[in-house]
Amino acid sequence: MESSSRCKYYKLVGPFVDNELSDSQKQDMALHVENCAECFNEVNKAQQTGLLIRENLIVEPTNDAMREIWENIHTELTNSHNFKTQQKRSVLKHFNKAKFWISAAAALIVISVGTLFYSFPYKTGNLQSNHCFVESIDSASASIMVFETPKNKMTVFWIFENESSS
Amino acid sequence: MKILFVIIISSIVFLHTFIASAQRSPAVFIKVDVIYASNERAFIDKKISRIVNDLKSLFAYSNYELIDIHSLETKYHQTGQIPLPNASKLQIVPLAEQAGYILLNVLVNRSNGYIMNTNFRIINGGTILVGGPRYKKGVLVFAITVETMR
Structure with a gap:
């Protein structure tokens, strides 16, 4: 109303x-x-x-209040900086740790592969090969000739038995 | 990452243990195919066709029969003996392994003395042929294959 x-x-x-x-x-x-x-x-x-x-x-702040404000700002800034530094350090630490483990793993793999190749050298060669080196040969009652088959390069020792020995 | 590391370490320990055990007792596997070669008939055993193809280029036999197969496991400096059909003996002694080659001594013995004594180096897994000892109307041929697991 x-x-x-x-x-x-x-x-x-x-x-x-x-x-x-x-x-x-x-x-x-x-x-x-x-x-x-x-x-x-x-x-x-x-x-x-x-x-x-x-x-x-609109109140003008007192000197004490201003000091408190600036102290708070300073603390906040310092904390923020410290946090960033800590973060950086943490990341670096993790990276260094990872680098160590990766290097260790790589070294171990290299050692094991090397050991394998050292222990099984012939596995790297041609197993079908028949390479043979005769170092000595003699017989008491037969003549022996040594051949090499043309296809598979197999060494053949052929014993020519004397009639008396057989 | 730690689990991966533990797996790698375990694999290496296992590998080294396996290698160490292999190095302690290296077994040498010897297989000898005893082949009878003659001119009695024209026949080639399919099981030995690879060897016969090589032999035919050197010798003029028409009949190749696989009459026996011997497999034996021995060690270095341990003599493996195989009785042969013509009352002879085949003695095989692995002497050493050098850079993938096996040093072997093979002796073919008759009752009145040996007819062949040879030392040779053969690549691991390789085959050599020893032939010539008389048997029936032909000769015997031995295909000797030597292999070691280390």
């Missing part, structure tokens, strides 16, 4: 004081406020309230 008796510009008092109206609205409102006692009082009240709020809110 109260709202119906009030001036129709009453709703614009707040935005007018807060400078939220358009230029034309501002001009209308300014003209209206000069002629309307109710709105003029409201505008005054609102302006005074705003001043009071600003005066109470």
Whole structure:
């Protein structure tokens, strides 16, 4: 009921004081406020309230407060730097650890493969080969000839027995 | 990563144990095919066709029969003896292994003395032929294959 008796510009008092109206609205409102006692009082009240709020809110910080703020900022910055350094160190540590294990594994693989090749040298050669080197040969009662077969290069010891020995 | 390392270490320990045990008791496997070669008929045993193809280029026999196969496992400096059909004996002694070659001593013995005594080096897994001892109407040929696992 109260709202119906009030001036129709009453709703614009707040935005007018807060400078939220358009230029034309501002001009209308300014003209209206000069002629309307109710709105003029409201505008005054609102302006005074705003001043009071600003005066109470904008407080110059004391030296102690400033020192505390700067100390907090400094602590935060230092902590952040330390954290980054720790992260870097941690990553490096992990990398070094991994490098050690990879090197150890590689060395062990090389040693085992080497051992295998050293222990089984003939496995690398041609097992089908019949290479043969005669070091000595003799007989008590026969003549012996040594040949090599043309295809498979097999060494052939051929014993020519004397009639008496057989 | 640690698990991988443990697996690698275990494999190496196993490998070294296997190699060490192999080195302690190296076995030498000897296989001797006893072949009878003659001119009694024209026949070639399919089991020895590879050897016969080589032999035919050197000797003029028409009949090649595989009459016996001997397999024996011996060690270095341990004599392996094989009785032969003509009352002879074949003695094989592995002497050493050098760079993938096996040094062997082969002795063909008759009752009245040896008819061949030879030392030779043959590649591991290789085959040599010893032929000539008389048997029936032809001769005997021995295909000797030697292999060691180390």
